[in-house]
Amino acid sequence: MSEHGPQRWVGDWSARRRALSPDRIGLVDATSGAEYTYRQLDRRANGCARLLADHGVTREGGADPDAGGRVAVLSRNRPEFVDLFFATGKTGGVLAPLSHRLAPPELGTLLDDVAPSLLVVEEPFADDAAEALADADIDCPVRSLATAGETTWDRLDESLPTDRSPYDGPTLEPADPHLFLHTGGSTGTPKETVVSHEAIVWNATNTVTAWGLRPDDVTPLTFPMFHTGGWNVLTVPVFHMGGTVVLAREFDPGEVLELIEARSATLLVAVPAVLRMMVDHDRWAETDLSTLRLAKSGGGPCRESVLSAWWDRGVDLSQGYGLTECGPNNFAMPDDWPREKADTVGVPNVHVDVRIVDDTGVELPRGEVGELHLRSPHAATEYWHRPEETAATFRDDGWLATGDLARIDDDGYVSIEGRKKNMYISGGENVFPAEVEDAVSAHPKVEDAVVVPVDDDQWGEVGRAVVVGDDSLTLDELASFLDGRLARYKRPRDLVFVSALPRSGPDKIDRDAVADEYGC
Structure with missing residues (x-):
């Protein structure tokens, strides 16, 4: 074998892992029952x-x-x-x-x-x-x-x-x-x-060092492998450590619960919709979740009710943040993080720099909302054959423009306020839909909600809440519930009930489709 074969640190993951732990189970196919060392x-x-x-x-x-x-x-x-x-x-x-x-x-x-x-x-x-x-x-x-x-x-x-x-x-x-x-x-x-290759290695390194991955970790894969979540959230980092990934053709919430117990899973990352469906499943109360050492929600905001349901079962569920273009694992919760920080995504991982900038690119002080920029060796290189979009996202100064609005609090915790393009202005005030959606979804009659702007003669734009839930909920009832929780200018002025919200990617709400149908 030449010196340019598996001795190189780039590329040959399986030969390097085989050399270190040949007899460990690296992959389980839950559909067929096959296990592979x-x-x-x-x-x-x-x-x-x-x-x-x-x-x-x-x-x-x-x-x-x-x-x-x-x-x-x-x-x-x-x-x-x-x-x-x-x-x-x-x-x-x-x-x-x-x-x-x-x-x-x-x-x-x-x-x-x-x-x-x-x-x-x-x-x-x-x-x-x-x-x-x-x-x-x-x-x-x-x-x-x-x-x-x-x-x-x-x-x-x-x-x-x-x-x-x-x-x-x-x-x-x-x-x-x-x-x-x-x-x-x-x-x-x-x-x-x-x-x-370098970006994949660095994302694995960031995940291992910030999330505390171990060689004995076992995780069910809940993301599709056409998505960055299928590879870079946990699969490659777990392979990096010599742990075990459990996959299946289709994962329903009940099967995920079954696998957590049957395989003594230690790690779980899923989108909020899957986590909520697991909580609502008949197996939820009887499933042994005690082996789960770390659980994270990604792909959108996770409602407080879902977080609380997992906490009540003794699982330290927190929110993460990532995107295909960078990471996707950029933040982590510190040891013994306080529950009042649950609406944040934590603090930056070891090898991730963060800044918040205004529309001119000037860095903003803590507490102010602006566009989130990330800088890390785990960032991607470019968009394939898209030079203009590459230049707009992968900046010459080494920062990656995420297109997401965020703020950093005095303790260094980062909160995601939504997509930059989704922010709207009502009566001269900036409104960030993610904040409104969190408050609306806390109502017991609401399962999920998306807030989109609609034109208004008096205020310019106001929010319309597109809701999955009990359609007996009235606007007055919602307004009373939001009193003291949300400023008046942020409250939705209209309600639309739907049986389901459209999805894109791995159970991620398709906000653009909602806005196209129900927005301005």
């Missing part, structure tokens, strides 16, 4: 790397993403996804997961953008993939991930070389890309974010 995962990745190399999914020409091959994947969470992650690390190729929730025309546009050398499709999405390929201007080989019965294309597992010996890959640099992760945009084609 790090030795087995590395052998699988070696075979997969040889297949990728045969199809040109390798690294060439330095840190220019255009110089390397890419493998696109359209699938639910499966062990083969992990094989492809470890294998692209070995070959220097790029793994580009695609959301199976997208329509064929959207998939076709993404395929044109990614231009993969190989496409891997789980069989349930074969028809969508075929339609997308017919619309796309690419011609690449396709391999199937079987579920049952016949497959549309040659099976991936039957195409793998039998040679599982160590794979001698190319020389890689920290800045070389490893993942293309598309953002969960609700209008237009999502942007592909280029994430380097």
Whole structure:
């Protein structure tokens, strides 16, 4: 084996982990019941790397993403996804997961953008993939991930070389890309974010050091692997430590509860909707949650009622913050953090710098609301083939403009006030929907709410609350409830009840869709 193989710190995750803990269980497939040690995962990745190399999914020409091959994947969470992650690390190729929730025309546009050398499709999405390929201007080989019965294309597992010996890959640099992760945009084609090996390593390091990950940690994966949450929230950091990740094709709240108990899970990160559904599930009261050492909510504000339900069960649930472009693990709660800070995302992780700026880029003092900027070696590099949007987000001065409004209190805790574009002005006062939504959702008749601005002759704009809950709630009743909780100018002046709020990404509320239908 050459000096440029797995001895390099960049890329070959599975060989390094195998060398340290070959017999530890690294991955559990809850759907099939299969368990894989790090030795087995590395052998699988070696075979997969040889297949990728045969199809040109390798690294060439330095840190220019255009110089390397890419493998696109359209699938639910499966062990083969992990094989492809470890294998692209070995070959220097790029793994580009695609959301199976997208329509064929959207998939076709993404395929044109990614231009993969190989496409891997789980069989349930074969028809969508075929339609997308017919619309796309690419011609690449396709391999199937079987579920049952016949497959549309040659099976991936039957195409793998039998040679599982160590794979001698190319020389890689920290800045070389490893993942293309598309953002969960609700209008237009999502942007592909280029994430380097270095960014992945630093995010894992930040997570381990700030969240206190350990080699014996076990976590159920609640995010899809086409999302940054599927890789960078816990999967790669847990692999970094030699822990165990439990995945499944589909996770419902009851199954997550079952797995926490059956697998003695120690870590849990999920979006607020999943955490709430777990609380409401029939298994909630009887499930043993005592092994959970850390639990975090991400992907949007978590209501106080949900947080309290977990605290009542002895679980130290807190809120996190991240985005595809940076991290996504940027903050943590200090030891013995006070419950009155529960509406914050904590303080910056060890290797994360934070500032709050006004519209001119001037840094604001503590307590004032402005745009959140982050700076860390775990930030992504660029948006793929989007130079103008890259320049606006990945700034020349090294800071990343998140587009989110935030403030830092006197104790250094950061509160997220919502998207910059969602803020509205009522009677000359700035209104941040996230604050209003938290207050409205505390009402016992409200399950969830989104507040959007609507035109008003007197105040310019006022808030309309789009609510999931008991439609007997009146505006006067809500106003009385909010008295003393929220300034008058912030209170919604209209109520609309819906059976469900639209979602984008992993159970994340699609605010743009709500605003388009119910806003100005």
